Amino acid sequence: MIKELRKKLDARKISAEELTAEYLKRIAGLDKSLNSYVSVNPNAALAAKESQKRIDAGKAGMLTGIPVALKDILCTYDMPTTCSSKMLEGYTPPYDATVVKRLREDGAVFLGKLNMDEFAMGASTKTSYFGKTYNPYGKGCVPGGSSGGSGAAVAAELCAASLGSDTGGSIRQPAAFCGVTGHRPTYGLVSRFGGVAFASSLDQIGPLAESAEDCALVLQTIAGGDINDQTCAGKSFSAADVDEKRVKGMKIGVITELMGADVDEEVAAAVELAVKKFEALGAKVRRVSLPMLKHAVPVYYLISSAEASSNLSRFDGVRYGHRSANEGVFEEMISQNRAEGFGWEVKRRIMLGSYALCSGYYDDYYKRAVKLCGVIRAQYAEAFKDNDLLVSPTAPTTAYPYDEVPSNPAQMYLADICTVSAALAGLPSVSTPCGYSAAGMPIGLMLTGRRFDDAGVLSAAAAYERDFKCIPPALLNGGGL
Secondary structure (H helix, E strand, O other): OHHHHHHHHHOOOOOHHHHHHHHHHHHHHHOOOOOOEEEEOOOHHHHHHHHHHHHHOOOOOOOOOOEEEEEOOEOOOOOOOOOOOHHHOOOOOOOOOHHHHHHHHOOOEEEEEEOOOHHHOOOOOOOOOOOOOOOOOOOOEOOOOOOHHHHHHHHOOOOOEEEEEEOOOOOHHHHHHHOOEEEEOOOOOEOOOOEOOOOOOOOEEEEEEOOHHHHHHHHHHHEOOOOOOOOOOOOOOOHHHOOHHHHOOOEEEEEHHHOOOOOOHHHHHHHHHHHHHHHHOOOEEEEEOOHHHHHHHHHHHHHHHHHHHHHHHHOOOOOOOOOOOOOOOHHHHHHHHHHHHOOHHHHHHHHHHHHHHOOOOOOOOHHHHHHHHHHHHHHHHHHOOOOOEEEEEOOOOOOOEHHHOOOOHHHHHHOOOOOHHHHHOOOOEEEEEEEEOOOOOEEEEEEEEOOOOHHHHHHHHHHHHOOOOOOOOHHHOOOOO
């Protein structure tokens, strides 16, 4: 979509102002039933006008005049950043996240901020303080999480592309549930500065879009070193390196542990058909076993919750954030601020993380989890000695109705079984649609590659997407842009 819009803008078939106005009109008409946006940028029309000046002057970048939207975890100096939490309701940061700054410099037009699970903790967007986001493909169904708003907005064509964040699957799972493409870049390829931290060793910002090609165009703009983020590797990314022809001769391993009994039959069947498609494209397919992946979910939740308990300690309602009307002495005031400001899922993970870090339990839980994380990384490294890519479902099921969201936290966390291991290993991973269930819900195929081979995973996804026909959600009624 981005290339087509770029051509129309450069050929003056449509202006940036007209394009932005069309998207804003769609948001006003369609988002009432989706709730994918928590706020719409009041300055979008003005930004589009400035972008049009650059286009008229022949100084347009790839994203100049392209309407995009941002997950509400990314700091913006001119729009509120709330992390969909009461704790930050109405808060506007004094600066832009690095990825936001780079998009702004390239002339992208920000339509607004997108709904999410509170502080990125969840897999359904159910925990948002501002209400649930609904999946455009199924009335009453979850869009995935935590970047549920980002996935739903792209699927419903309420933005040309969006940014999400992925700690354990929060870009890829919503992409799978909403039938779009979502890319988690290699850890360190994209700056995390200005993204409100959940688990600093795992968080990564990345694009969701209509296609792998579009994801590559966004990634090209946001990737690169950043003096404000010492975890940034300083590597750049070029969309020109994404080449569908690379698939021929690729060695692709199908992860047997992620194709087992826990995976829905329709999902497994669609993935197997996708594997056959890769064989038809010239790839060499084999089965690969990574037995340590059975430990990935508890390892992920111990590490991420421990880091969350530390990162979220800054939200005390004193310097910024929710301030309770029932103030007492200092400790009581902070306790009351957090009790009122944080939702139940955030509190649960803070308590789990604090427990894992407590004296007497640190060695038994957090330290062992970190060691197991190292073993998982080693198994991936071993697998990539003989394979260029690893394939699995993105999620074990398709999107389900909100009334079927597991009430048992353990069951809810197991939904991340396919995505968390790549995050623990810091690997690039992309989800692309590979089929639909009998009920018409999208099924996601996940491709994972070696560190910094983001071009490789996007090349494979682009090659697969070439002949795959996406079915638009019923919500659109054929009214695509």
